[in-house]
Amino acid sequence: MLTVDPHPLLDTVAFEATFPKPLSEQPSPEWLVALLKLDAPAPLSADDAVRGAVRDLLRHGGFKPTGRSKPASEYLVRAAGDGTLGSINAAVDVCNAVSLHSGLPISVVDPERAKEPLRIGIAPADASYVFNASGQSIDLGGLLCLFDAEGPCANAVKDAQRTKTHAGTRRTLTVLWGTNALPGRTERAFTWYRELLERLGATVERRS
Template sequence: MNITIDPGLSARGIPLHLAVLTYDVTVAPSPGLLVNTMDEAIRQRQEELMGEPASTDPVIAATRHAFKTFGKDPSRYRPSSEALTRRALTGKGIGPVNTVVDTGNIISLMTGLPVGAYDARWINGDVRCRIAGENETYDGIGRGAVNLGGLLVLSDADGPFGSPFSDSGRTAVTDTTENLAFVLYGLNVTEETVEAAAEFADSLISRFCVTEQGETQ
């Protein structure tokens, strides 16, 4: 997946680093080891934050600042990593879905970065990373219509399909997904932070999801 970043984003004063990992995958119910890994990740995050809200995590706080700078209220439109961490901290649980989704949740929970897992067969042409216009929407996974205005989005020839808030149903991972494009959104954090997160992501995805590794960008 070839991604270009809108040059106008640099004028906003927010560093942006995207890591894009591509794989050939098999999507299946998560094995016990992966479920246990999620449980351990939840416990670790609870211990790290010691009763403080998810928004105090430095990476999440930096992402929230980026949302606000772009024009989106992060208390109404929370970064996906914050929403996930809030569930972990409040004991609501993060139920298993499948190997790809659950692995992505662990990566986001442990790094604090929003991530996107996309079925590459539904991505049409080159991808542009930009700020969505006021009237742009898509059907979010489990959310219905999402107001994208002011959000950072990934957009192809058919329009936006992903964001660090909520991804679209159009490119959602399903049991028939074979080609995965996995994106880590590094908003207002260092390149080193994203590189370390990408290494962690690669190790976990390769362990639990990959049939034959594709290209890493």
């Protein structure tokens, strides 16, 4: 079960995808890796208006989406521009491709590593979590997050290490962090996302 707290700007889509094989046995095909380039043909493209609207969404609860805490979608643009955005696994590569071109931050977690119930809401002032294998943490106060029974586990900046996908992952939960200041963009991004996943042989079930 996934519930979404009331929010004046949030326009989210959440869905589960089931892959035919563990991610370690399903490398990204060439057509998917090609989408990780800024000039790849895509049904959506981002601009300064999109970036500004996304930052406004994250800023609403008091979070400051700047510097190292800027939206993940902005990191992807920079990485694609300098040639460092490479393939990770099929699930993350689809996420990164859609986020790169839509301008919307997207979270992907392994639902087998998260504990129900799940909720989307704003993190309290003292919240934080570890976001990488090195043990680095991010302060989450005021930021929209996905929560499980143990606390925040994903957001539009950095997802928690404890619920990230891994070599054995076959099922993913994805959250598109869209805003109603960009009418229809979240749905268009989800439609393209579903098409890419189905091309990989995955099945998709919407959760919100």
